[in-house]
Amino acid sequence: MTGRNCLRRVIMGGICFAVILALAGCGEKAKQNPAASAVPTKRSTMETITIYSINSDTMSLIPLSVKKVSENNSLDYICSLVLQNLDEDDIKVTECRQEGNKVIISFSSAGKPVRDCSDKMEDLILESFSNSFLDNVDGCEKIIFRCDGTAYKSKQYSFGMNEVYASE
Numbered sequence: 001m002t003g004r005n006c007l008r009r010v011i012m013g014g015i016c017f018a019v020i021l022a023l024a025g026c027g028e029k030a031k032q033n034p035a036a037s038a039v040p041t042k043r044s045t046m047e048t049i050t051i052y053s054i055n056s057d058t059m060s061l062i063p064l065s066v067k068k069v070s071e072n073n074s075l076d077y078i079c080s081l082v083l084q085n086l087d088e089d090d091i092k093v094t095e096c097r098q099e100g101n102k103v104i105i106s107f108s109s110a111g112k113p114v115r116d117c118s119d120k121m122e123d124l125i126l127e128s129f130s131n132s133f134l135d136n137v138d139g140c141e142k143i144i145f146r147c148d149g150t151a152y153k154s155k156q157y158s159f160g161m162n163e164v165y166a167s168e
Contacts, residue, residue, distance in 0.1 A: 049073065051132040053085040054124045061127050073136045075103065082132045088112055091125065094148060098140065102164070103133045106146035114147050119156045130165055 047068040055062045064085055070077045075096045083091060090111035097104050107114050113125040130143040142164045145152040152159040159165065 049078075049081075049136050051078065051081050051085060051136070052128040053082070054121075054128060059120055059124065061124055061131070073138070075133070075137060078132055078136050079105070079129075082128055086125065086128060088125075090116065095146070098137065101139055101141040102144055103137060103140045103142070104144045104146060105129055105133070106149050107152075109148050114152070114154045117154075122154060122156055126165065127167055130167065 048065040049068050050063050050065055052061050053064050054060070066081055066085070075098055079093055079096045083093065091113065092108035092111050093105060094108050095104065095106035109115065113122040117125070126145060129145075133140050133143060144162060145159055145165050146161070147153060151161045151163075
């Protein structure tokens with residue numbers, strides 16, 4: 001009988017052990033997969049504005065979000081951001097002013113985009129300025145390009161003194 005009692009004790013002990021393990025597991029919360037849970041992120045409070053620049057690899061216009069450091073989007077501020085991001089030393093803006101719903105931008109005849117510039121690069125420079133002003137200057141609906149304060153004339157374009165620029 002001792003063999004039978006011993007077997008019974010082993011079986012009962014195994015059953016008790018299994019019940020204890022089962023009950024101990026019921027109280028545990030299911031573990032979450034860390035990859036599946038959302039990671040809390042802080043929302044950026046940095047204000048940005050979108051200006052346009054040139055991707056020289058693809059020769060295309062690209063929008064850039066840049067940190068807004070000025071309280072207002074003045075013409076000089078937008079112009080300086082575009083010039084800074086174009087990173088071309090020979091682009092000189094001689095005048096930038098707003099008259100009603102028009103922004104007038106005058107370039108120096110001594111450099112880009114008026115001279116020493118491919119047709120594609122001229123298009124991209126003009127687009128960079130026009131899109132940046134249209135998107136960021138309150139009330140700006142039209143762009144007029146000039147050269148040294150007179151009508152804009154390059155090997156590719158000839159605009160009238162007050163002709164509104166229209167991208168192609």
